[in-house]
């Protein structure tokens with residue numbers, strides 16, 4: 001495989017990108033994804049489906065776990081039926097700890113896989129199994145294994161947004177809400193890190209912790225599109241606005257942020273912040289929850305248009321958008337008798353799952369046992385990231 005020579009040496013340590021950027025964010029990928037996005041439903045049809053879903057969830061003893069980026073109606077349905085809406089760390093924890101034997105995951109594929117790996121005995125359903133993620137697509141397991149093989153002296157830290165096979169190769173998994181604390185802890189213990197797949201998150205963690213990190217070159221097609229120069233101009237127009245940014249955004253955008261954090265941390269910043277205006281740089285689906293929890297505050301979407309804009313995503317993840325009410329209803333109503341053929345059920349190869357569970361469990365243990373390290377990561381570094 002061809003290697004790139006892009007090398008970055010920030011003052012606090014070393015980040016190297018020595019792997020080619022996978023072209024997962026191209027137009028073909030997203031065009032296919034957008035083609036599967038269901039039509040928005042309104043009025044009677046929507047209400048009827050929501051009522052049907054409530055009955056089906058109860059009849060099947062199932063619980064709905066949703067991410068903040070999915071359709072607001074699905075988020076509300078989750079809350080109304082005893083389910084949960086959260087960031088990827090808390091989705092994983094909730095699914096593992098909940099007594100329901102059927103989990104319906106409204107999000108993207110890696111979230112369903114994580115739920116299945118943590119609870120292999122449960123049935124995990126998703127409205128569209130094609131709902132993937134550009135980070136996952138951009139980190140094929142075979143190439144990643146070769147990368148790890150080439151650097152056996154490094155602790156392998158992988159972001160949640162990866163396949164089960166990539167997780168099977170990792171020492172510890174992280175999400176954006178604990179990545180900084182986990183890497184800081186490893187760095188304090190003298191370990192060198194191999195990090196994949198998000199290069200912006202990797203660079204951000206490296207800058208904040210000073211850890212010795214070797215990073216894969218993946219990126220999120222949604223967060224890659226926020227524009228620093230246009231954000232600076234917007235900030236100038238709204239000098240009192242607080243800028244909240246997800247760490248998958250580019251360095252230029254992160255450098256303009258007042259708060260950098262996971263989706264939960266971003267919501268917390270808006271709810272608890274003293275400012276009345278917030279510029280939000282992440283998938284627009286999050287605005288639904290922010291509006292519910294901070295109704296009096298003005299939320300402004302960070303710009304994706306402007307110089308070098310491609311509008312591949314326009315601040316909305318096409319794979320998250322694949323989650324629709326019809327798909328949700330269909331996955332619960334599916335009556336096929338051959339489980340292996342169920343087009344809505346998440347399956348993870350047993351051997352892969354048995355390996356992958358270790359890195360996920362390690363993260364869940366670390367976050368449960370080290371609240372002070374998470375808090376320190378949240379408050380003790382230059383910018384604010386960490387547990388919500």
Ligand code: 13P
Pocket residue numbers: 086087088089161175176177220246248261262263264
């Ligand atoms: P969070 O873990 O912050 O919710 O992020 C998941 C994700 O896919 C962001 O694009």
Ligand code: SF4
Pocket residue numbers: 108132133134135161220221222223248283317318319320
């Ligand atoms: Fe993946 Fe980006 Fe979509 Fe999150 S927003 S699921 S990182 S493509």
